Amino acid sequence: MNGTLTDVEGLLVGHAVRRERPTGCTVILAREGAVAGVDVRGAAPGTRETDLLNPLNTVQQVHAIVLAGGSAFGLDAATGVMSWLESEGIGFKVGPTRVPIVPAAILFDLGIGDARIRPDAACGREAAMAASAAAVPQGSVGAGAGATVGKLHGMARAMKGGVGSASIRLPNGIVVAALVAVNARGDVIDPTTGKVVAGVRTADGRHLADARELLRQGVPAPAPVAENTTLGVVATNATLTKSEASLVARMAHDGFARAIAPVHTPSDGDVIFALATGKQAGVADVGLIGALAADVTAQAIVNAVQRADPLPSLPSARTLVP
Secondary structure, eight states: OOGGGGGSTEEEEEEEEEOOOOOOOEEEEEEEEEEEEEEEOSSSSOSSSSSGGGSSSSSOOEEEEEEEESSGGGGGHHHHHHHHHHHOOEEEETHHHHHOOEEEEEEOOOTOOTTTTTOOHHHHHHHHOOOBSSSSOOBBOOGGTTTTTOOTGGGOOOEEEEEEEEEEEEETTTEEEEEEEEESSSSSEEETHHHHHEEEEESSSSSSHHHHHHHHHHHOOOOOOOOOOOOEEEEEEEEEEOOHHHHHHHHHHHHHHHHEEEEEEEEEOOEEEEEEEEEEEEOOHHHHHHHHHHHHHHHHHHHHHHOOOOTTTTTTTTTOOO
């Protein structure tokens, strides 16, 4: 166990970063295929191939999930992943052709640096080629390279977000893990202490203001814009159906609610994918897996901001003076 998403046997993770902005993408590979579900909660999502994950629809497995910065432009990263998977002979067999199934979701980070630089097909291909079963690098990497949090009062008082991951293994061998790219409008809260880890800062920029208190005081904030979104992938080695995977994705959103405040806002496009590799045979306890998915999701969110590196005018949880 390495404490990250790759503890789920059958999954590989790779990042690619365009540091000149910065932005990037993260690819979760399931070379042998994985049953998948999805749950979209935010009001400003940007997604690709999520309708295919509806349990009523034909295709039963996916071969990769792509998370990317770059707003809607970043969806192009999935094209590079599809191209690479096809070259590897991986995909849904349609006659002589293999069609890789690659759902994707994006977050908005165009306000960081030169917006003309964004994840593209080459970024997706690079991340896919880098994917491995090693412990997932966390912090200012992949889809979290340009991520920010605490934007209740705009970017001037925001902090750095990032990518985080966490996992848990039960005595019976079931593993549940999460990877989250945290780019929330809200603050990140450590659910074990109830304290803000990263979020909106005070007017002088030196301290945490606590979005929960600002909301309760009715402090006026700028009109929200769709410059946010937190993206997650939860996974298990258990055997699930598409319906069960979708339920796990739905339950995992409880992790967002525990660790982000406010969350699922009109300017967040929050999405969680769920993957089941089926390496553990037998009937799964879906309720248990969903509950654990929420736990590891919350921990992954905290890990993301704790591992993030600062940018000019954007401190991180590690650098903000208490």
